[in-house]
Amino acid sequence: MIDENKQTHNAIIHMTSDEQACYATLCETNTQWAKAFEQYLMQGRDLVTARLIASIYRENLVEGYTHSHFIDHIQVPTSPIQHVDVLTIHFKQTSQVLCAPVKGHHAFNRIDVAGPFYWQQADHYERVMHPNDVLDVIIAEDNNYQGSAAEQFRDDLNNSACYMALAVSYQQMTYHNSTDTLLTTIEHQNDSYLASEQAVVEGHPLHPGAKLRKGMSPTETIAYSSEYGHAIPLRFVLIRRDHVRTQQLDKSFDTILFETFEGLQDACQTVLNTYQLAPADYHLMVVHPWQYTHILTTDYEAELAQQIMIPVDYTYDYYAGLSFRTLMPSFPDVSPHIKLSTNVHITGEIRTLSEQTTHNGPLITQILQDITAKDTWFAHVPTHAVAELAGVHFFSPTDTADVQERRSEQLGTLLRHNIYHNLDETDLPLIPSSLIVRMPQQGTSLIVELVNRYAQQQPEIEQHTAIQQWFSRYAGALIDYVMPLLIKYGIALEAHLQNTIAVFDKQDGLLKRMYIRDFEGLRIDTAQLNQMGYDTVHFHEKSRVLTNSQKSVFNKAFYATVQNHLGELVVALSDHYKIDGLEADLWYIVREQIQALFNTFRNSDMDPQRLQDIETIFFNPVIDYKCVTTMRLLDEAHAYTYIKVDNPLATNK
Known part of the structure; x- marks a missing residue:
């Protein structure tokens, strides 16, 4: 490992355990990418740090908005930041001052900052090396954040910064000699829509957990994340009908799959014949290959042993969208998009698929279609809802309530209309x-x-x-x-x-x-x-x-x-x-x-x-704004936290 001799502004970069694992994987598989990963490691960290600093300001986290100022650092002789507009946040409890170059001020108290970032003490400036350096100060400022949620967030920032660097380095390595614009690049692809999803390498523009991939190895991240463009082999399982719940818009779930995937019905019949079981007693489900490998054989071992659940010897290549667990074919294949469950921690939560999602999707589709068909207002509106065609989730009648919910959410499939039909x-x-x-x-x-x-x-x-x-x-x-x-x-x-x-x-x-x-x-x-x-x-x-x-x-x-x-x-x-x-x-x-x-x-x-x-x-002068970072520190995935910010739609403007 050569992480000890890389420096930035006289500061040594020490790789985190996530970064070391990622770097080691690249050294074994792609040495050019490994060098690019080293080169863009600080850029990846800075992109995550930028989201965290912007959150401190926008959410007034630990009074970061209240105690902030903007300074022209060109007028500061000792400053390494040669920038006219620099945000300085003064942390009162720890007496720390954080300096962040500003790219722009926008509505809703939105501020865009870009690294490198610095800690200032009198005339001395020290480079911020990692987003967790900033998190440490947040936690020290307010003991309400000294808990398990904050420690989990620390791990999240480690992971997010690592995979941000991986994504950025891949993009730089792939396109560093290209003179094409993004529009030209996308238009040259057979599937412009899929190409546009794969182009969003930095993920969520505001969330500090933008590239979080907790639960996956670097190899799996590269195999399954959209920005790397790899084909993902969908897996299929048969589940006894008394262990599933289904919902549909028009056609049944199984009918759609059999019409979509050539040879799937024959593969199902072959495996059922092996066990001398009747097709009418089983229902199909699509499973993400990560979930198939890591979850199926551990959490559903009994069902596999009893032929309640039977893997089908059949795969079909799809591609990940930006949403990671939503997969799609590549045009001209216009098969349905498929939303799947994965026990992987992404952005702010583990991305399993709730029972309500697979059940309600077709019902909500039906309501929206009825509204837009009957309400004349929508006749000339060029916008439509994408139909959710059918859903299924695992449901064991013998599970206790808490086990039932967890196991149901770990195995679910939702089929969505492919808009290329339109x-x-x-x-x-x-x-x-x-x-x-x-x-x-x-x-x-x-x-x-x-x-x-x-x-x-x-x-x-x-x-x-x-x-x-x-x-x-x-x-x-x-x-x-x-x-x-x-x-x-x-x-x-x-x-x-x-x-x-x-x-x-x-x-x-x-x-x-x-x-x-x-x-x-x-x-x-x-x-x-x-x-x-x-x-x-x-x-x-x-x-x-x-x-x-x-x-x-x-x-x-x-x-x-x-x-x-x-x-x-x-x-x-x-x-x-x-x-x-x-x-x-x-x-x-x-x-x-x-x-x-x-x-x-x-x-x-x-x-x-x-x-x-x-x-x-x-049109009120102030409006609620969701505090994505505060919610993570307080472990509020579903109970949203808001702060009041100036509203650009206010009628007095």
């Missing part, structure tokens, strides 16, 4: 997470490339206007679908960057259509949906999606759609174009589009008090 050769489908991504040697993100393509097609209008027109089309498609579902029906879709598919016109770069997917994290105001004529009695008895809290429903829609989705695009556009007032102009477009909805619904037969309540929240 596209033609003029369409360019992209995951919006990729819009804020660029190639390593390029300074232009994908969203800017699309806007510039549109501007080139409209030479008679100025750039500022072209940006606004492009953004207005995009924002309108999202708002006109998500907000009426919230306002009229009490359905808050989780329409963030990762849960959306944006389809652009290849020629002019403008949005044509939008698809919103994944109903696991949405929220439904049960009383409002029931009042609109939709029954929820058939939803899963453990459904977290159903709630009587209007606030949680409003927060879900606003955070995912406005703060996360549109907010990230506003940041990317305003950061690049540097046009005075551009960010305010883009938020004005969002405000006007949402306000227009309220004006329309005010003239309908909707409850005026409900309209007033929602409008007051949406």
Whole structure:
């Protein structure tokens, strides 16, 4: 191991155990990549540290916002940071001062920072070597964070920084000689949508656990993560029908699989004949190969021994999306996308698949399809929900309650419609997470490339206007679908960057259509949906999606759609174009589009008090913002923590 002699600003880099394991694996398999991993190790760490520092400021974690200042470090003779705008956070209990160069200030108290970062003591500056150096100070500042959740978060940051470096080094190594832009690279692929998912190598733009892969070895991370582009062999098992629960939209789960995967039905018949068992007594399930290897033979050993569960000698290659546990074929294969369970800790939680997800998906699909078919408002909205076709999860009738839930969530499968069925050769489908991504040697993100393509097609209008027109089309498609579902029906879709598919016109770069997917994290105001004529009695008895809290429903829609989705695009556009007032102009477009909805619904037969309540929240001077880092430190995966921040949609702006 040669980690002892690598230095940065006179500071020695000591590899963590995760980094050592990763480096050792690369040395055995790809020495070029091993060198790149060393080279970009600090960049990977800094990217995670940046997310953590931004969270301290935005969430006012340990009063980091309250005790912060912005200083022109060019005017500080001893500073190694030659930067005009530097955030300094003063930690009162430990007397530490953290210095972070600022890339931009944005709505919702959003601040973007970029490494290297430094600790300052008088005229002395010491490089921040790892995100856990910052976490140590957070914990020392407030003893409320001195617990098991914080220690787990420490492990998470170790793991996340390691795999961020792995992803960044792979991208740099792969594309360092490429002169193609990201848009050109994606358009040259047979499957532009899959390519766009694989392009998001840095993961969640705000979460410190963006590249977390706890539970997997470096070899498995490379094999199964989307950015490395490897084919993943789906595994299949037969489970006795008294040990599964299923749900479907139209066709049954097994029918869809047998129609999709050639030879699968014959493979099932062969294994059943071996044991002299009847096909009618068994049900199929798809299993992620990681889950198949690590979980099936340990947690379901008894079921395997008794032929309650029978592996099928059949595999089929799919590819991981950004969501990791959602896998898809490569076009021109238009088979369903498949969401699977994996006992791997990713971002903020272990990504198993809840019973409610496989059960409720087809039911929610049916409701959304009925609403958009009958409600004339949606007739001209170019946005649709991606149908969840069928789901299944393991269910042992003899398990105790706590064991039953764990084992059910470890084995589940959800089939989702493939939107390539709805596209033609003029369409360019992209995951919006990729819009804020660029190639390593390029300074232009994908969203800017699309806007510039549109501007080139409209030479008679100025750039500022072209940006606004492009953004207005995009924002309108999202708002006109998500907000009426919230306002009229009490359905808050989780329409963030990762849960959306944006389809652009290849020629002019403008949005044509939008698809919103994944109903696991949405929220439904049960009383409002029931009042609109939709029954929820058939939803899963453990459904977290159903709630009587209007606030949680409003927060879900606003955070995912406005703060996360549109907010990230506003940041990317305003950061690049540097046009005075551009960010305010883009938020004005969002405000006007949402306000227009309220004006329309005010003239309908909707409850005026409900309209007033929602409008007051949406346009209030301050708004709730989800505290992703505070939630991790307090171990609140589902009980969300919020802080009040300035609202760019406020009507007094």
